[in-house]
Amino acid sequence: MPTPIAQGLKGIVAGESKITKVDWEKSALYFRGYNVRELIEYSSFEEVFWLLAHGELPKPINREWLSQELKRQRKITNGELRALLDNAFINQPMLALALFVAKRGVLRLPVQTTKELPQRATVLGTELCAAFPTVIANLIHWGCAPPRFRMDPTKNSYPIVQPHSDLSHAANFLWMLNAKLVTKKRPDDTPYELYEGEYPTSFEEKAMDTTLILHADHEFNASTYALRTAASTQADPFHCILVTLGALSGPKHGGANEMAMHIFEDIRKPERAAQWVVDRLINKQERAFGFGHRLYKKRDPRTQILKRLGKELCRRKHLPWYDIAREVEKTTLAILKQRGHEDLPANVDFYSPCVFSALGIPSQYMPLVFAMARIAGWTAHMKEQYEQNTLIRPLSAYMGPAPRPYSK
Numbered sequence: 349m350p351t352p353i354a355q356g357l358k359g360i361v362a363g364e365s366k367i368t369k370v371d372w373e374k375s376a377l378y379f380r381g382y383n384v385r386e387l388i389e390y391s392s393f394e395e396v397f398w399l400l401a402h403g404e405l406p407k408p409i410n411r412e413w414l415s416q417e418l419k420r421q422r423k424i425t426n427g428e429l430r431a432l433l434d435n436a437f438i439n440q441p442m443l444a445l446a447l448f449v450a451k452r453g454v455l456r457l458p459v460q461t462t463k464e465l466p467q468r469a470t471v472l473g474t475e476l477c478a479a480f481p482t483v484i485a486n487l488i489h490w491g492c493a494p495p496r497f498r499m500d501p502t503k504n505s506y507p508i509v510q511p512h513s514d515l516s517h518a519a520n521f522l523w524m525l526n527a528k529l530v531t532k533k534r535p536d537d538t539p540y541e542l543y544e545g546e547y548p549t550s551f552e553e554k555a556m557d558t559t560l561i562l563h564a565d566h567e568f569n570a571s572t573y574a575l576r577t578a579a580s581t582q583a584d585p586f587h588c589i590l591v592t593l594g595a596l597s598g599p600k601h602g603g604a605n606e607m608a609m610h611i612f613e614d615i616r617k618p619e620r621a622a623q624w625v626v627d628r629l630i631n632k633q634e635r636a637f638g639f640g641h642r643l644y645k646k647r648d649p650r651t652q653i654l655k656r657l658g659k660e661l662c663r664r665k666h667l668p669w670y671d672i673a674r675e676v677e678k679t680t681l682a683i684l685k686q687r688g689h690e691d692l693p694a695n696v697d698f699y700s701p702c703v704f705s706a707l708g709i710p711s712q713y714m715p716l717v718f719a720m721a722r723i724a725g726w727t728a729h730m731k732e733q734y735e736q737n738t739l740i741r742p743l744s745a746y747m748g749p750a751p752r753p754y755s756k
């Protein structure tokens with residue numbers, strides 16, 4: 349039996365994978381051998397989903413099939429969406445997304461033989477990749493809806509935003525997200541409200557697509573490893589996704605983008621940033637959200653791209669977030685350096701809020717949009733784990749009382 353203890357599995361290689369390579373020394377990221385920088389330039393998120401899930405870039409026939417399949421499955425009935433929104437106040441949006449997954453899962457027959465699992469993983473991954481944008485856009489609208497809807501016991505009248513049948517994955521999400529509530533009149537003159545989608549600009553579509561690709565996978569991160577642990581028990585794919593959503597939500601992982609955004613919102617003006625950071629990091633000894641990474645000690649390759657996008661989007665939308673983020677980054681890095689930490693660069697979650705916010709995503713839903721992208725990696729990892737399965741079951745170093753006689 350091995351004896352060294354690796355708290356948090358730090359530095360442990362916990363399995364083989366052919367999906368994603370993180371080259372932390374060169375600050376580079378590869379999906380199935382392709383540099384993510386090239387993927388954001390030449391591929392769409394849909395193509396990257398295929399690449400991760402199937403191992404190769406899609407041929408035209410695969411691309412067409414996937415595009416049609418995602419468009420077909422992005423439509424969700426008003427009834428299914430309303431049933432989800434029926435929980436009048438949704439305080440924990442990630443749990444609402446999990447509820448959607450669980451509700452779909454209970455209606456499906458469990459797998460009959462474990463041989464089916466890899467195929468089931470791809471089928472469910474594709475289904476959720478298509479459905480998550482519609483669910484998340486509706487959760488956001490519901491979360492931001494005028495209070496009168498919440499008071500209305502006949503909430504059946506609450507308008508649902510439905511996807512566009514033809515736009516790309518990224519453009520469709522923005523189309524639903526930025527839909528406006530408008531009042532129309534029926535032939536008998538009674539008013540009713542509905543959401544009218546809004547087309548994003550091509551720059552916004554590309555920014556969304558790029559951001560989805562950058563978040564699509566990151567080898568054995570906490571949520572993916574949690575998912576692989578569940579898959580290693582040969583649990584049904586629905587269970588694996590529920591496990592991974594929970595792990596992603598934490599502020600040390602996918603929840604960090606929301607925490608960073610709360611910081612920017614609290615600071616409000618760039619000139620308040622330095623003092624705010626000093627107060628939190630030095631006076632209150634708080635952790636700097638959006639800084640540090642288990643693998644990247646010099647630079648997170650995703651951060652530079654998101655920083656550039658965030659700068660341009662905030663400029664176009666006249667939002668202060670990028671200017672605030674830059675000031676926060678400057679002061680935070682200086683304080684961390686004074687503490688002897690020059691190895692805690694801004695990570696993927698630090699500038700992504702600037703992008704997300706400028707695209708219309710409120711802070712508490714940012715981790716859900718992370719999930720909307722990471723479903724690509726989860727699909728690939730679930731399939732890989734089922735195919736080359738060894739039960740994941742490490743040891744613990746017992747530090748409790750020595751065996752002792754029973755006494756109350």
Ligand code: ACO
Pocket residue numbers: 356569599600601602604634635636637638639640641642689692695696697
């Ligand atoms: N702010 C201040 N100090 C930090 C930070 C931070 N964000 N991150 C690490 N440190 C310090 C720790 O205090 C510790 O210092 P010490 O050695 O002087 O005691 C040292 O760096 C090592 O910290 P650990 O927490 O042990 O490092 P680990 O590799 O476990 O943590 C993590 C990585 C969780 C990402 C951490 O850097 C962190 O909490 N960051 C903030 C949350 C965050 O942004 N998470 C998103 C990560 S990216 C993603 O998951 C998508």
